[in-house]
Amino acid sequence: MSRVKQRPERFIDETGRRLDGRLPDEMRPVDIKVGVLSNADGSALVSYGKTKVIAAVYGPREPPQRFAILPDRASLFVRYHMAPFSTEERKSPAPTRREIELSKVVREALEPVVLSELFPRTAIEVYVEVLQSDGGTRTASVTAASAALADAGIPMKGLVAGVAVGKVDGVLVLDINEVEDNFGDADMPVAAAPDLGLITLFQLNGVMTIDEMQRGIDMALKAISYIVEKEKEALKGSIEVEAE
């Protein structure tokens, strides 16, 4: 029994639907929960369809290493890690080159919104664990990390969320899954803070025309606004306000 995914013959059928039945500009169901871990100062569990990511935030606290102290602001640590059971074939738990790079990418997607200059000489630690991977883990990680930071009460200029736009069979598709990512023509992850009108992560793997890219960004930003609304809902839902 081969569990390795094969390249499908076509990504989009006659009716214009994708392999999992979605329309090109349709997201997978997004679910966000905050405060899922009691030991962490803040935490969030985010799922984009079958992709599941958990994030835990600690701090601001004294940095574990002296060299990490920044005199004018808090240093932000992000660890992106995929659990050994998150993929179809076991992934070695040792951090790979890809995970080290994605840790940096996720950190840089959060740095513009975290008001780190309020807490000089401290460290804010974000641990992101991919529980189940089905494409779009870096964007889900940004969303989870942002929700967990807000849950921890770390002052932020705004909430961030991420989503990837891909190209399959020459059509732009929103929130690509693993098959569309592996065998598609392009993958463009975007993260943004819609309240501030700020794009904090932008990558492109593959080939797109300038027009496709612009349409892709518009699609992504629309989806990001929706995800951030979900994030706010989850955060506000964690506080019970009595009806008078």
Next chain:
Amino acid sequence: MNSEKPQTLRRYLVAPGEVIEGLNENEGIYVFDYGGVRRATVLGLVEASQEEVNYIPLKGFYFPKEGDIVIGLVTSHGAANWFLDINSPYTGVLSVQDFFGVKQGGRVPDDPFSYLKIGDYVKAKIVAFDRTRDPVLTVQDKGLGRVVEGTVVTVKPVKVPRIIGKKGSMLETLRSSTGCDFFVAVNGRVHITCPNELLQEIAIMAIRMIEEQSHLAGLTRRIKEFIEEERKVRGV
């Protein structure tokens, strides 16, 4: 809490990045100006009436300030200092010289660290903190020093204003209905001194209840009822 307030009061939650309409006063680190509008930086509760808009942050930290009286927990010591957890991102530093009042004519004994041990609570004042060094503490003032009786409860620092209440109303309720003495330090530590242990238990539960329900209306009345009920059940 709301009985004296006008009925037009509107309460709603704001998430980081959301605009707080009509906010006049600046709430420090919990409010952020972007594009000429005031936005929340942490999850908070907005209470809007016709006259004023209040923003109550529901999350946050204790940021040390010179002159604040804090309650610290001794976590370790160096050659001439104790290090205190002051419920903040920063560690408090209390020097041996200051603890024994050398400047006031005191003498440092041969074994200074046996006088203040790890796990002890200390009431101290912040004398210096300028973001380049950790907060420096002193115990040389009236009422400061090691906490020798009662118990200390740690709460979230943002809940401190609620424990004190409007013009000290919540604290007054706690004092009169339990008969205990409460000292609320700004860093979220409450020192409770009670006539007996049963009352102390009730007092701790009441503090926890305030922490959990700090943003709900009518809390002072419910705390009073809760304490009366518990006293009846426990027979004190």
